[in-house]
Amino acid sequence: KIVVKFGGSNLKTAADVRRSAAVAAAYGRPLAIVVSAFSGVTDSLVRSLEDAISSLEAIDECIARLRAMHEEVLYSHVAAGTERNQVSALLSFRLVSLDKLLRGVHYIGAVPDFVRDAVLSYGERLSSPVVAAVLRDAGLDVAEALPEDIGLVTDGRFGNASADLGRCRPLIAAALGAERSFVVPGFYGIGDDGKTTVFGRGGSDYTAAVLARCLDAESLDLWKDVDGFLSCDPRVAPDSRTIPRLSYAEAAELSYFGAKVLHPRTVEPLEDDGIPIRVMNVERFGGTIEPFSIVGPTVPGETFSPGSSARKGSNAHAVKSIASSDDAAIVRLEGPGVGSRPGILARATGRLDAAGVNILSVITAQTCINLLFRRADVARALAALKAETVPGVLSTEALEDLAIVAAVGDGIRDSRGAAASVLGAVADAGINVVLSQAGASPVAIYLIVRSDERERAVRAIHDAI
Structure with a gap:
């Protein structure tokens, strides 16, 4: 099978x-078709959790809004009759469950983690039966298959779960192996205790990758509203170019540092089996399946993709694309010898782990x-970090209003003069440059700059490649 994923940007109307x-x-x-929530629904569910604490009326409004949105699509494409009635009844059943949550x-005046994940999963639980009905109306032999019914088992971590691939593989292969199509709601799986756990925002890409791994798929096809991976954000540099071919590492780093083409963890389940990711633009669909970018195994000796960028300088070929994000901040621990004293970094990271805080990167020096x-x-x-004094740390401060700019390309670490x-x-x-890091990844160099200088930094690097 091929696994196909349609994101929320493909499901606006x-x-x-x-x-x-x-x-x-x-x-x-x-x-095997994975669907996200309809555009804007997950954000609406996040707001509903906040509003529900103080207002029953807000809950009624949320349920009515979701019902109207999904029934509008259903009624627009599925004629009155048994099919429409059955799907409408299923929507009502799921909306009642959401209402109870x-x-x-x-x-109780609070949002427990397990309730938050369950509520957020309803964007996909509502979109999938509607999409399946529209597909059947178009003549496809298709059934809905829920993660809890096909064995999409997770580690049980709320908010950012991971699939247990060893346990998932035989279950999903058996459930989805029949010679028909299936629509699977993305974004969530089920822990051992039966509770819903989500894969994080954008996690439907990860769901699709898990299915592709478990089905030994020919490819994972992601339908987006962009021309695949580009040399940078076209809103920053209008002359950005499509990158026709990327390695798994390049795609993962670009996604990690801000490129919104796929979820950063999408490559994890696929890399070992060499399953390619093909990125399509649904806005340009003309009846044939034509990828704009293909992510897959690195070709031996290949350090750049032909046609992906014009080589302007001796090291320009090492940089294939630039990603950036304003979502960055630094916490700085300062004191004489903090970078060389045993145990300080371990204590800091241990506290952060206990608090459930993810560290994007660590850069140390003798005094910082x-x-x-x-x-x-x-x-x-x-x-x-301030909960208790750490010997040797004299100050702990935060630097905010920062941005990450990442230059990514296979061979960048080993390309003389690339940094x-x-x-x-x-x-x-x-x-x-507030901070820089080269060498931690074989395919990325990243810089920290002020947020108001991010776009200029991206353009400067893009012009150089």
Whole structure:
């Protein structure tokens, strides 16, 4: 089988859903189809959790809004009759379950982690039966298959779960192996205790990758609303170019550092088996299946993709693409010898782990330890690190309003002068680099700059490649 994934950007309107059905039909073969929530629904569910604590009326409004949105798509494409009635009844059943969860939040005045994950999964639980019905109306032999019914088992971690691939593989292969198509809601799986656990925002890509691994798929086809991976964000540099071929490592680093083409963990289940990821643009669908970018095993000796970028300098070929994000902050631990005294870094990271705070990167020097975080994690990180005095640490401070700029390309670590070229391009643009890291990844160099200088830094590097 081929695993096909349609994201929320492909599911904004009734016409979008019909177009996705046309895409699925164009394959002319059984598929495993993973769907995200309809556009905007997950954000709406996040707000509903916040509003439910203080307002029962907000819960009623949320349920009514979701019902209207999904029934509009269903009624637009599925004629009155048994099929429409059955799917409408299923939507009602799932909305009742969601309503009960939200009312529970109201009555206890809090949002337990297991309830949050369960509520957030309803975007996909509501979109999948509607998409399946539209596909059937288009003539496809397709059934809905829920993660809890096919054996998508997770480690039970709320908010950022991982699939247990060893246990999932035989179960999913048996459940989805029949010669027909299946629609699977993405974003969530089920822990050993039966509770819903989500894979993090954008996690439907990860669901699709898990299915591709378990089915030994020919490829994972991601339908997006962009022309695959680009040399940088076209809103920053209008002359950005499509990258036709990337390694798994390149795709993972670009996604990790801000490229919103796929979830950063999508490559994890696929790399060992060499299953390619093909990125398509649904806006350009003309009846044939044509990928803009293919992510797969590195070709021996290949350090850049032909046509992916014009080589302007001696090291320019090492940089294939630039990703960036304003979502960065640094917590700095300072004191004489903190970088060389045994145990200080271990104690700091241990506290952060206990607090559930993810560290993006660590850079140490003799008198300073720099810890890189997402902005939303800074307050919790500071609280954890200041909970008790660490001998040798004289000050702990946060640096915010920062951005990450990452230059990515196979061979960049071993390409003589590549880091100097990247730093030189930024320096020539008059931009100060707060922090830089080269060598930690074989395919990435990243810089930390002020947020208001991020776009200029990206353009400067892009112009140099």
